[in-house]
Structure formats: C-alpha cells, structure tokens
Amino acid sequence: MTIQKRWFVLAAVAAILGAVPVLRLTRGAQPAGPALDLHARPRELANLRFSDGAGRPTSLAAFRGRVVLLNVWATWCPPCREEMPTLDRLQAALGGPGFEVVALSIDHGGLPVVRDFFDRTRIKHLQPYLDTFGDAQSSLAVAGVPLTLLIDREGREIARKLGPATWDDPRMVQLIRSQMVSGAAPSQPVRR
Amino acid sequence: MVLRAFMVVALALLVAACGERTNGPTSPFKSTDISSVDWGRDFHLTDHNGQSRSLADFRGKVVMLFFGFTHCPDVCPTTMADMARVVDKLSPNGQRAQGLFVTVDPERDTPQVLEKYLTAFHPSFLGLYGDQAATAALAKEFKIFYAAQPAGSHEHYMVTHNNAIFVFDPRGRLRLLMDADRTVDAMAADIALLIKE
Numbered sequence: 001m002t003i004q005k006r007w008f009v010l011a012a013v014a015a016i017l018g019a020v021p022v023l024r025l026t027r028g029a030q031p032a033g034p035a036l037d038l039h040a041r042p043r044e045l046a047n048l049r050f051s052d053g054a055g056r057p058t059s060l061a062a063f064r065g066r067v068v069l070l071n072v073w074a075t076w077c078p079p080c081r082e083e084m085p086t087l088d089r090l091q092a093a094l095g096g097p098g099f100e101v102v103a104l105s106i107d108h109g110g111l112p113v114v115r116d117f118f119d120r121t122r123i124k125h126l127q128p129y130l131d132t133f134g135d136a137q138s139s140l141a142v143a144g145v146p147l148t149l150l151i152d153r154e155g156r157e158i159a160r161k162l163g164p165a166t167w168d169d170p171r172m173v174q175l176i177r178s179q180m181v182s183g184a185a186p187s188q189p190v191r192r
Numbered sequence: 193m194v195l196r197a198f199m200v201v202a203l204a205l206l207v208a209a210c211g212e213r214t215n216g217p218t219s220p221f222k223s224t225d226i227s228s229v230d231w232g233r234d235f236h237l238t239d240h241n242g243q244s245r246s247l248a249d250f251r252g253k254v255v256m257l258f259f260g261f262t263h264c265p266d267v268c269p270t271t272m273a274d275m276a277r278v279v280d281k282l283s284p285n286g287q288r289a290q291g292l293f294v295t296v297d298p299e300r301d302t303p304q305v306l307e308k309y310l311t312a313f314h315p316s317f318l319g320l321y322g323d324q325a326a327t328a329a330l331a332k333e334f335k336i337f338y339a340a341q342p343a344g345s346h347e348h349y350m351v352t353h354n355n356a357i358f359v360f361d362p363r364g365r366l367r368l369l370m371d372a373d374r375t376v377d378a379m380a381a382d383i384a385l386l387i388k389e
Contacts, residue, residue, distance in 0.1 A: 076312040077268035108276045108313055134277055134376060137270060143372060144267035163266045 042156035046139040050104055051132040060155055067099045067179045068151040072136050074106050075117045080146040083164040084123055090168045091125040098180045106131045220385055222378035223368040232334045232366040237320040240306040247364045253290045254386045255360040259336055261297035262309045274376050276314040281380040288387050291317040298327055361386045
C-alpha cells in the first residue's frame, strides 16, 4: 500500500468509527439506577478550573481532601434537569466538610440561567458552578451531558457515568459514604 | 396513520468511500477536508423565525451545520455548546461564523422548541426545519441515515447519534467535516483559516 492509500484507509476507518453511535441508550421509566462502577484503579484528573456562584475562579484543587461528585450539565439538557433534584437531595444528605456535589454548568448564558433554573425547580442545597474556562468540556472529553465523575479525596477520578442516575439512591449514598471514611488518607502514598 | 409517529432517530454518517480526500499531512486543517465530495451542496429549509433559508443566505460567513434533535432522552450531545465556544473564541470575527442546527425530528422540534433550544447556546444560532420529505431528501444529500420508529416503542428507546459538523466556506462550498475527536481550539483554528481565505 502506498502511504497515500494507507492514509486514506486510515481516514476511512476513522470516519466509520466516528459514525459509531456515540449515545446508545435504553430509556426506562425512571432515570437509570445507581449503576456506578468504580474504575479498577483511580485515574489522575487535570485540575479543572471553573467559577463559583459569586463568579470567583476556583478549581478542583480547592476540593482536595473531600470526596466530590462532579456533575457536568446544562439547562438545555432534559435528562440533566430531571436528575438535578436527586443531586440536590444527595447534597442535603451528605454535603459538608467530607463531601460536596459540584454541579458544573456548561450553559453559555452563565449564572443567571442556572440560578433561574435552581429557583424554579427549588434546588436549595447545590451551589451553582460554571465551566467559565471551558476546562470541563476540553479536559473531560465531554461528548454529551449529563456526565458525572466521582472524585476521591486526592482529586482522582474513581468512577464516571454518562447519562442520568438517581443520585440519592441508598446504594449510591452508601458508596459515597464508604469513600468518605475509607481509602488512603490524603497524605498517604497510593499503593498500586 | 393510527398513531402519531414517534420519532426515534438513528443517525449514521457515511462519509467513507465518497470522493478523494485531499488533506494529507500537509493540510493546513485539523478537521477532515471533504472539499472534493460532490454531495452536501445546499439546503432549502425554514428557520425558527419562519424565514426560508438556503446556503446562499450565509455568503461571506463560515457555516457550521449540525443535524440533530432537541429531545435527547438520556444524553445530550454537546456539539452546539462547542460551536458556541468556537464563535466566542473567534471574537471579534465571531459574526463571520454561523451555527446552524437542522432538526431530523421536525414533528417534535417545532419552531418554538427550536428557538428556545438554539438561543440557549448562542443568540446568533438558527434552528432549521423542513417537512418530512424535505428532511429525508436533505439527509440523503448529506449522506445521513436516519430512521423513524412508530409510536409506542419508547420503552426501549434506542438513540444513536453522530456528532459530526459540516463546515462550509464563505463562498458556500462544503469544505470540512469536524467529527467526534474535535477540540474547540482546533475547530476555531480551522474556521479562522476559512474566514481568512
């Protein structure tokens, strides 16, 4: 095969792979259950920068020492809107010095549209965060939302889910609780 | 028709084996150059404000065209959000890039639904629709495959979706295909090149 021909075949394969369903989903009556499988081992995660409800820049590093459920969402995304109350209840149940739900919006309209949505849907416990720098969309390779990452106390990704879930499901609460109390303390070296 | 058709849309892009590819390692573009294909030439649709639109209406602008539907049941593609970030990045040339969204689900994506959806991404973006025959013809012209399933099939509702964006240069010629591997920076760089041409 000539280099050119080989390149074309490669491009054709890439094009076909690109056409493979990105989203292949089954719709049930309820959002999917707590099926959140932990990765075999924690994955390093870039220090995402974003901004808080006061417009101040912050980043994932500011949450080091706490378990974080990072939910990338947008107000134009129906399944994101549907699961938000379950994230709010999870924050009500577990939020504190050991855990926070970080609901990170990629809305172009910024804080006003997020606050408006929170007000209308009576989201009381979540703080609005915004993907001001586009870090979530670029670093997390977000092809779709909602995308949710469970992040350990050392800032590493330990689970990831594309699509909605019932985040305040008892099994989910138990899983997060176990992460809050167990595992290596932030100062301890990681055993491989 | 007994039941109102419940659109389940399967999009698959068949770009392979169509025409020669011109961007070898020396191409200035990061996206796939599809300049030499003989399809995807034009569209004749209505925008969410009720105005008839074809490619000629956007001469002088780089057009980013995406086929999709607003009722994402489980996961919503971030394609239009990426497009909005590209327009922001191109500032002050952002007004020379036009984001267009063609619904392949015109029954549910009414003009009102499209307007609300598109303006959430960027005030300049337009949602386009046609009747079922026009949508089918356009899908054929752009090598898009989609299928409708009858109502009542929502229990196991399979959605397949392709994130590819078609890019036209300011003279209205189909030039690039931005697929799932794209980054906003690469998209913005390619579109800046086309604006400068």
